[in-house]
Amino acid sequence: MSLIEINDVHKSFGDVEVLKGIDISIGHGEVLAIIGKSGSGKSTLLRCINGLETIDRGSITIGGNHLHGTAADLRRLRLQVGMIFQQFNLFPHLTAGRNVMLAQTVVKKTSESEAETVARDVLASVGLSDKFDVYPDKLSGGQQQRVAIARSLAMKPVALLCDEITSALDPELVGEVLAVVRSLARGGMTLAMVTHEMQFAREVCDRVIFMHEGRVHETGAPEDVFGAPKTAELRQFLGMAN
Numbered sequence: 130m131s132l133i134e135i136n137d138v139h140k141s142f143g144d145v146e147v148l149k150g151i152d153i154s155i156g157h158g159e160v161l162a163i164i165g166k167s168g169s170g171k172s173t174l175l176r177c178i179n180g181l182e183t184i185d186r187g188s189i190t191i192g193g194n195h196l197h198g199t200a201a202d203l204r205r206l207r208l209q210v211g212m213i214f215q216q217f218n219l220f221p222h223l224t225a226g227r228n229v230m231l232a233q234t235v236v237k238k239t240s241e242s243e244a245e246t247v248a249r250d251v252l253a254s255v256g257l258s259d260k261f262d263v264y265p266d267k268l269s270g271g272q273q274q275r276v277a278i279a280r281s282l283a284m285k286p287v288a289l290l291c292d293e294i295t296s297a298l299d300p301e302l303v304g305e306v307l308a309v310v311r312s313l314a315r316g317g318m319t320l321a322m323v324t325h326e327m328q329f330a331r332e333v334c335d336r337v338i339f340m341h342e343g344r345v346h347e348t349g350a351p352e353d354v355f356g357a358p359k360t361a362e363l364r365q366f367l368g369m370a371n
């Protein structure tokens with residue numbers, strides 16, 4: 130069975146229907162790239178999967194459990210899906226290590242010592258084992274984003290959602306963040322990533338979803354989506370993006 134099942138999801142803001150019936154299933158360990166023009170609904174979709182937005186119709190299940198059930202269900206399930214944004218949103222007054230420890234101690238009620246052990250472990254896994262005591266303003270953007278990834282990993286998510294996580298970075302810092310994503314993908318993490326990094330999507334992702342005007346307009350293996358796009362809209366998008 131799939132890890133995440135999205136069935137006929139509709140979402141409007143006021144009179145504007147932003148998601149017009151989305152069906153996607155994401156398997157365990159699958160790495161999904163979500164591409165599409167600005168305004169096509171990519172971020173809204175990720176926010177719905179993470180329970181940051183309610184949905185108007187349809188269903189989303191994670192490991193067979195409904196995401197938009199009771200408030201208690203929502204809280205429990207949200208802990209299982211990590212989300213990383215374009216902006217890193219680290220607390221500036223806390224060290225990298227403390228940033229990674231915080232959600233564990235506050236939300237999961239993990240003990241300080243256990244949270245520290247986990248924090249050191251996940252910081253090492255993103256290549257920052259020497260930055261535990263360093264404050265965010267002493268880190269590069271790429272390092273800050275890796276701390277943000279570590280902070281998500283510390284919660285032991287079953288899946289990670291990434292929303293344009295390299296878009297705010299200087300070009301020379303993109304590679305180090307993508308390298309971390311690549312290693313997570315290879316390690317079996319289930320990933321859904323909105324990205325403009327087409328070459329990366331082609332190399333690392335199992336499947337690509339092209340969103341257009343609130344719908345999954347075209348989907349397939351990277352070699353098909355990028356190599357032989359079927360719809361005029363995707364051809365036009367790829368022409369613009371490359």
Ligand code: ADP
Pocket residue numbers: 142147165166167168169170171172173174
């Ligand atoms: P994408 O990530 O593909 O650029 P978004 O999901 O951010 O697209 O936005 C899709 C549409 O929904 C846009 O027209 C955007 O203006 C609108 N939208 C997104 N969030 C909100 C919100 N909280 N309130 C009103 N409109 C929103």
Ligand code: MG
Pocket residue numbers: 171172173292
């Ligand atoms: Mg977006």
